[in-house]
Amino acid sequence: MNAPDRWLRDGSATSWQPPIAQLIEDNPNARQRYRMRGNHLVRHSVYSNRNEEKIEVKEDTRVPSTTIFTFNKEDHTLGNLISQRLHKYPYILFSAYKVPHPLFAMFELRVTTDGSITPREAVTKCCADVVRDLDVLQQSFTTEWLGKRIVTEGEAERQARDQNPN
Amino acid sequence: MSRSQPHHSPAPSRPHPPPSDAHRSLCANTSAIRSTVKHLRDQTVSLAKPRSRSTRMDPYDVEGGAINVRFLHADSVRAHFIIQNFNLETANALRRVMLAEIPTMAIDVVEVMDNTSVLADEFVCHRLGLIPLIAKGVEDLLYSRDCDCEGYCEQCAVVLTLNAKCTGRDIMKVFARDLVVSAGRPNEDVGNPVIVDPERQGSSIVKLRKGQAIHMRCIAKKGIAKEHAKWAPSAAIGFEYDPANKLHHLDYWYEDDPKEEWPVDHDRINLDGGAPTEDEAFNYDAVPSRFFFDVETVGGLDPDQIVAEGIKTLQRKLAGVIQQLQGGGDGADGADFGGAQSPTLNGGYGAAPDQGYTTPYGGNASVWGGANAAAGGTTPYGATPYGGGPSW
Ligand SMILES: [Zn+2]
Numbered sequence: 001m002n003a004p005d006r007w008l009r010d011g012s013a014t015s016w017q018p019p020i021a022q023l024i025e026d027n028p029n030a031r032q033r034y035r036m037r038g039n040h041l042v043r044h045s046v047y048s049n050r051n052e053e054k055i056e057v058k059e060d061t062r063v064p065s066t067t068i069f070t071f072n073k074e075d076h077t078l079g080n081l082i083s084q085r086l087h088k089y090p091y092i093l094f095s096a097y098k099v100p101h102p103l104f105a106m107f108e109l110r111v112t113t114d115g116s117i118t119p120r121e122a123v124t125k126c127c128a129d130v131v132r133d134l135d136v137l138q139q140s141f142t143t144e145w146l147g148k149r150i151v152t153e154g155e156a157e158r159q160a161r162d163q164n165p166n
Numbered sequence: 167m168s169r170s171q172p173h174h175s176p177a178p179s180r181p182h183p184p185p186s187d188a189h190r191s192l193c194a195n196t197s198a199i200r201s202t203v204k205h206l207r208d209q210t211v212s213l214a215k216p217r218s219r220s221t222r223m224d225p226y227d228v229e230g231g232a233i234n235v236r237f238l239h240a241d242s243v244r245a246h247f248i249i250q251n252f253n254l255e256t257a258n259a260l261r262r263v264m265l266a267e268i269p270t271m272a273i274d275v276v277e278v279m280d281n282t283s284v285l286a287d288e289f290v291c292h293r294l295g296l297i298p299l300i301a302k303g304v305e306d307l308l309y310s311r312d313c314d315c316e317g318y319c320e321q322c323a324v325v326l327t328l329n330a331k332c333t334g335r336d337i338m339k340v341f342a343r344d345l346v347v348s349a350g351r352p353n354e355d356v357g358n359p360v361i362v363d364p365e366r367q368g369s370s371i372v373k374l375r376k377g378q379a380i381h382m383r384c385i386a387k388k389g390i391a392k393e394h395a396k397w398a399p400s401a402a403i404g405f406e407y408d409p410a411n412k413l414h415h416l417d418y419w420y421e422d423d424p425k426e427e428w429p430v431d432h433d434r435i436n437l438d439g440g441a442p443t444e445d446e447a448f449n450y451d452a453v454p455s456r457f458f459f460d461v462e463t464v465g466g467l468d469p470d471q472i473v474a475e476g477i478k479t480l481q482r483k484l485a486g487v488i489q490q491l492q493g494g495g496d497g498a499d500g501a502d503f504g505g506a507q508s509p510t511l512n513g514g515y516g517a518a519p520d521q522g523y524t525t526p527y528g529g530n531a532s533v534w535g536g537a538n539a540a541a542g543g544t545t546p547y548g549a550t551p552y553g554g555g556p557s558w
Contacts, residue, residue: 084255127484148237
């Protein structure tokens with residue numbers, strides 16, 4: 001269970017206390033904590049561990065075609081990328097992400113589709129499309145970089161030649 | 167973080183351990199992610215035709231609609247370029263990945279044998295940690311935490327030894343060039359101190375007067391800047407879009423008149439379709455599509471490598487998401503999308519690697535591993551409404 005859910009479920013607003021210290025102790029997503037393996041320091045907030053799923057998938061039972069994906073050890077880089085990109089597909093009715101608490105290295109992505117495709121498939125396709133876009137970018141970048149380097153070096157050479165002609 | 171361990175004898179060098187099951191399953195997973203990226207690459211054309219702001223011919227956009235790069239400046243430390251027909255979320259994700267998630271090398275642990283300089287041990291250790299090291303070929307190294315050795319070994323670390331003593335009357339300066347790199351590295355580049363100044367000295371570390379000495383063993387490891395900024399490949403990444411603020415994503419603070427009080431970058435505005443006319447109506451549908459990047463390297467990677475690695479890292483991350491979601495959720499649990507992985511909480515790698523590593527991707531049931539999804543029938547999308555298209 002995610003920490004924020006647990007807070008909400010334990011009791012009323014009046015008796016609510018943020019058991020932050022205890023949660024950080026319990027929660028492997030907590031920030032700034034290292035654990036040792038041999039002499040290796042392993043930082044919880046950055047690196048996954050095998051005891052938790054990288055992505056937890058939970059269907060929302062109250063709204064049709066809605067899934068909440070919990071990405072562990074990921075941040076705004078993926079959260080914003082996926083949630084915003086999903087807006088561009090006609091079959092997406094809702095998509096947004098949140099980082100419930102800055103000390104827990106995770107985000108939740110909520111996706112609702114029109115039912116013609118499952119949220120899981122929508123996210124998968126979205127990611128695949130971004131990968132392909134990045135491929136096009138990579139190719140163009142490499143070509144243009146090489147071209148520009150040749151031009152820059154040629155200019156530098158010409159300047160050197162102009163300065164001391166022999 | 168650099169830890170000082172004052173007056174320790176150097177650790178004995180350890181023999182190579184054989185690659186364990188854990189190591190192999192990690193490799194299997196990483197290569198599965200690579201093949202996912204490759205598979206997607208094979209699917210040729212980009213589906214993404216970002217909504218362009220207008221259909222009029224843009225003199226700067228010769229590619230007409232396709233994602234493309236235009237360079238403003240390129241040299242050994244800097245890549246200044248524009249990405250056109252791109253979208254904000256991907257541009258920003260790329261920026262963030264280049265800042266924080268590209269693997270590089272940095273000194274992580276220091277064994278202090280002798281330090282009679284005026285600087286405290288931890289002060290020198292901190293300086294050592296921040297010295298830029300060449301990161302070319304880091305992919306040949308393992309992350310230490312994924313390695314089976316105790317502490318470090320040749321497969322996961324590069325050892326640099328600093329041993330200097332001042333015997334003359336003059337003050338002696340100790341530079342990064344005085345770090346001696348150990349033998350047995352996987353390649354000749356990783357872990358060398360970055361030296362770019364004309365005197366070939368590198369970063370300065372300490373000054374010694376007569377009789378003072380410093381002797382330290384520095385263990386450089388592979389890491390990412392999300393853990394510590396010393397692993398950042400870039401000194402700075404300039405990022406901008408819509409320099410004329412036509413989209414009103416900015417709300418300028420002003421005293422009397424923002425037009426008077428804020429500087430205007432005419433060059434950039436001209437590169438971004440020119441200044442808006444006075445009576446131009448606000449376009450509510452407009453989205454940014456042209457992004458200015460200015461990537462400056464610390465020295466460990468060439469600026470173009472930073473961009474290339476950033477793209478690759480982001481692609482692997484996304485391929486990891488695809489794999490996990492395709493694998494029905496019981497896939498590569500615990501696998502970091504960049505290929506990074508840390509061991510279990512309760513005692514490292516068991517004898518049996520997680521079943522999940524091999525099943526969804528290695529077998530012929532895999533969308534990726536199998537005979538290519540081009541046929542359409544093998545993917546889960548074959549039957550879906552959009553499956554008629556190129557089923558990625
Ligand atoms: Zn090792």
